[in-house]
Amino acid sequence: MLETMPKTVAASTPPMLLARAAMAQVGCEALLVYNSDPHLSEYLPERWKAREWLSGFPASAGIVALTATRAALFVDSRYLVLAEQAMAGRGIEVHLIGPADWSPYITWLEGHLAPGASVLTDGDVLAVAEHRQLDARLTAAGMELCTDADLFADIWHDRPAVPAKAAWLHAPAQAISSVQEKLARLREAMAAQSASHHFISALDDIAWLTNLRGGDIEHNPFFAAHLLVNRESAILFSPERIFDEAATAALQAAGVCVRPYNEAKAALAGLPEGAAILVDPKRITWGFRAAIPTACRIVEGTSPVTLAKRIKCAAEIDLFRQTMIEDGIALCRFQAEFEDGMARGESWSEWRVHERLTAMRARSPHFRGLSFHTSAAFGANAAIPHYGVARETALPIDRDGLLLIDSGGQYVGGTTDVCRVWAIGQPSAAMIGDATLAMRALIALSSAVFPAGYPGPLLDSIARAPLWAEGLNYFHGTGHGVGSYLGVHELPTLLSGRTVEPGMEYLPGIVTSIEPGVYRKGQWGVRHENIAVVIDAGSSEFGSFARFETLTLCPFDRRCLDIGSLARHEIAWLDAYHAEVRNTLAPRLEGRALQWLLDNTAPMKNG
C-alpha cells in the first residue's frame, strides 16, 4: 500500500522527514513507533530499532508519536532525564509515562488530531493488549487505527536484515529432554484445550522447545524464528542457513521442518477452516494474531511451552548448581584481584571492574557471554537500579563508599545473575544501615516457607516487611524467573506486581532471583541478589509446602553489614550460607582467591 520512495532523495534525508513524507503518501495523520519486535523481545535485534533510527533515542524503552507538525517521545521515569538531554534541540517533545497517565501517547494523539484522523502503527510489533487499548481509545475519539503497514520497510534504506547468525544444538546432556518429548508434552496440552495448532513467537520458548540456541539477540542465546505446531508436525520459520548440520538433523528427527522466516504470517493466514489455534495473547503480536482466518477458532491461553519451560527438572537444577560453582569461582577470583589491586593503590574504574569480572567468567569453558550488561555502580551510580556501566562515563573508584556489582553470565549449564555491594574504604553508618536492612529482607524471603504453588506476587511482602518497618522500600520487583541458558528474565515467574496470572506459581523447580535493595538518589544504592530454586518443604494436613534453596555461590561483604543489629536466626542463615559457599568453592580455588574466600566466609557467630 506504500509506493517506494525514490532512493536518491531518501538516503540523505533525515528520518523524521522521510517518515512524514511516507505518512502523507499513505494518508495517515500520525505515526506511532514502539520499541518492539515481532517476538516482543526484551532485547531488540537492530532491524527493529526503528524508534531509535527515527528519533535518535537509544534507550531500551520509549515510544515516539509523530504528526505532520509535531513529534514526541514518551518515556518512563527511569529515562526522563536521559531523554530530555538527548532530545534537546531536536524538535521532539519529551513526556512522562505514568503514574498520572500510563498511555500519554494516546492522550497526546487525542489532543493533537481531529476526529477522522488515521493513526498508523506496525501491527507486527504491536502487543495484543496494547492494540486493544489503542484501538478502543482512538475509536472512541473518532479516529482510525491502521496496523497493516510497516512504514520503515521502505524509508529505512540501510535497515539491518532479520538477524540470521548461526544457531546450534543445545546438546541433550544439558537440554535434558529431547525435542520429541517436549513436542509430545506440548501436543498433550494442546489436546486438553482442543487446539489443533499452536503458534509461538516468543524466542525463548522456541529456543527451549527446539533445544537450539543462537546468537541473534544480545545477552540472550536466541535465534529469530516463529514456530507453528500442529498435531503431527511443526514448521520453524527461520532463515535456513543459520542451522548447522547437527541442528538440522535434530529438527528433522523431531518432525520440524524449516521454512523462510517471512512466510510465518502467510502460514497463519492459510490455516484450514475449522482449525483451533492456541495463541498466548501476551506472547504474540497483533499483526500475527489478526492474520488468523476468522474461520479458525482462536484459543487464548498461556503457552504450554512457557509453562513447561519455567519448571526445571532435577537434572537441570544440578546443571545450575555446577554453573553457580563456575560463576562463584570467577566472582571470587575477580574480587581477590580487585581488592588486592585497590590495596596496592591501583587505579580502578567501574569499567575496569566490568572488564576484569567478564574476563574471569570467560575462563570457564562453558561461558558463552554475559546474561545482561554489567552494572558496576560506584557511589551515586548505584542509586540507579538499571545503571549500565559505559567506558566513557565510568566513575573512578577512588573514595569511601559502596560499589554495587550486578552481573551475570550465560553458561551452557545455566544462566546467572548476582548482585553484591562491596565496601570501598569506610562506608558510612547510613550505608551500612541500608545494606543491613536489605540483607534482612533477603534472608526473610530466602528462609520463608510457603504453600507450594503460591503466586510470587503474594510472597513479595515477606521480603519488603523488614524494610517497610523502617520506612524504606524499593521500586522494582523482588525477583524474576531465570532461564536454563536462556533469558535471565524469564517470565511469567515474578515475585512482584499487582496482578496474579497463570504461570506465576512458585512451584518446586522454579528458578528465581531474590533481590531486595535500597536506593538513595544521588547518594548510594544497595542490592543483594541471589538466584534460588523452589524446593519441596514437606506436606501436612494443610497441604504441600515449599521453600527456597539458594543457588548463587558468592560471599556477602560483611563490612557493609551491622552484624550486631541482626537477629540470631539471621546471623545463623548468613553463617550457614557462607559455610556452603566456602565448602563448595574452596577445593576449586587457590592462592589469593582461596585466601580471599576463606577470609570472607569465616563464621560470624555474634559478630
Add this chain to the structure above:
Amino acid sequence: MLETMPKTVAASTPPMLLARAAMAQVGCEALLVYNSDPHLSEYLPERWKAREWLSGFPASAGIVALTATRAALFVDSRYLVLAEQAMAGRGIEVHLIGPADWSPYITWLEGHLAPGASVLTDGDVLAVAEHRQLDARLTAAGMELCTDADLFADIWHDRPAVPAKAAWLHAPAQAISSVQEKLARLREAMAAQSASHHFISALDDIAWLTNLRGGDIEHNPFFAAHLLVNRESAILFSPERIFDEAATAALQAAGVCVRPYNEAKAALAGLPEGAAILVDPKRITWGFRAAIPTACRIVEGTSPVTLAKRIKCAAEIDLFRQTMIEDGIALCRFQAEFEDGMARGESWSEWRVHERLTAMRARSPHFRGLSFHTSAAFGANAAIPHYGVARETALPIDRDGLLLIDSGGQYVGGTTDVCRVWAIGQPSAAMIGDATLAMRALIALSSAVFPAGYPGPLLDSIARAPLWAEGLNYFHGTGHGVGSYLGVHELPTLLSGRTVEPGMEYLPGIVTSIEPGVYRKGQWGVRHENIAVVIDAGSSEFGSFARFETLTLCPFDRRCLDIGSLARHEIAWLDAYHAEVRNTLAPRLEGRALQWLLDNTAPMKNG
C-alpha cells in the same frame, strides 16, 4: 409472559412440581435458582429465599438447577455434608462447587440438555459477572439463556413481600457527614467520570449515603431500596411507609424523593438518550443493568459511594473506639460470669454462652443487635470456621479443651467483630501450640508497617508466614472491612484473595478485621480476631507508610499460649495490648468483672 397458575392447584402442590409446570408453560427446559437478591446482599430477605423454598435447603449458599426430569443442588465444600443430609431421599442430586469445577451447574446443564434448549434464571437477582459466564457457556453449547422472568412471582403463593420495616435517621452525631455533603462528593466523582447518573442497588451503600438505617436484613441495619442519583436530585426506590417523619424530612432536605420500590427498573428503562450512567458491575444485577436503554452510555466502575464509605474519618474512628469500650465491657462481664459459673460447677452449653454474651451486650444503650450469628464453638465445632451455634445442637462445655467465641454487635457508634479462644480445663500442648502460632500471625500483621494504600491481598502473607513456617495454614481470608453501624463484612476491603481490585487499598481510615486461625478437622480450632484501623505511620523519601491500630478491647486467654516460645517483641506487643485494654476498661468495670480483667491483663514479661 407467564400465565397465572390456578391457585387452588398450586397451594398444596410441592414447589418442584409447581416449578416444572411453570417451566413447561413458559417453554424452558431448565431453571437455575441462585441464592441471591436484587441487591446482591450477604443476608437475604425472606422474599428472595426462592432456592430454599424450592429445595428445602436452608444454607446461605448453594444453587439449584432443575430440568423436567432431574434436579441438582450445588454447594461449596463448607456445605457438602449438610446438603447431602438434607437432600437425601428428595430426588435432588448434590454436587460440589470447585476446585475441580467452579461452575458445575453450567457443566451439568451442558450435560443434561440438548442444543436448542432454553435455560431460565431470574436476571434481577443474577450478578453481572455470573451472567457473562453463563451466557457465554450456554451460547457456546447452542443453548439459550432467558433472564427476563421470575418464575416464583406466580408459583410461590405465600411468598413474603419486599421487606418494609421501619427505617430511621442515623443521627448526625454518629453519621458525621450530612446527606447533602455525601451527595455533593458523589456528584463530583460522577462528574470526574463524565457520568450524569449513578444507580445503586447495594443496601450498605444506600444506608451510608442516605444516613438511614433499617431493619429489613438480619444482622445488617439496612432497608430494601435502590437509588438513582443524577446531577441535581436523587430518587430512592423504597416502600414509602418505612420512613418516619425525621427520615422523610432529612431526605427531602437533601433533594431525595421516594418512589415505590418496584419502579426502579422502569426508571432505568426511562433514562433519557445521551445519559451517561455509572454502574458498578459488582454491585448491580444483570436484570437492572440490562434495563438501561442502549441509547445511554454505561460507565462501569467501582461506585464512588463504596469507595467513600470504606474510609472512616477521625470522628467515626472515635465512635468506633467508644463502641469497642462498650463491647469490651460486655465481653469482660460475660467472661467473668462464665468462668465463675464453670468454677462453681454450673452446666454451660455453647447456646448459653451465646445467650448470656448477647444479654451482656444488650445492657449497652447503644446496642442494636448482633452483627452476625454467634459462633460459640467448643471442641471439634471450632474446627468449622463458619459454625453457628443453634439451641438444639449446641454442645455442652464439659471437658478439657478450647472454646472459640466469635461474636459481634451492631451499635449506633459502630459494628464489632471479635474472636477469642478460651481454655476449658487444661487444653493440650498441641492446642496451645496452634493458638500460639496463630497469635504470632496476628501480631506479625498487627504490628506491620506498610506503604499507605497498599492492597490488602498483598499484605496477607505477612500474617501467614509464621504459620507456613510450621506447615500450618487457614483457608479463609485474613481480614475484611467493617462498617460503621453497617455491614460487618464491608467489601471491597479485604486482606486476602488473588485479585487486586480498586477499593482494596489499605489507606488510613480503613477499618478491618485481622483474624488468623488454625483448624484441626474433628479436633479443635483456634482463631484470634481483632478489629483494627489503618493509621498514618509517617513518611520518608520512599513515600507514606501506614500501620494498624487495634480497636478491639478484650484480653486474650494466656492459658492458651506458650509464652516461652514467643519472641521478645511478641510478648511486648501482648503486654502493651493488655495494658491498653486494662487502662481503658478498668475504670468502667467493677466487682468480679473488674477482678477478671485485672487478672487477665497483668504483664507477662517473660512468662
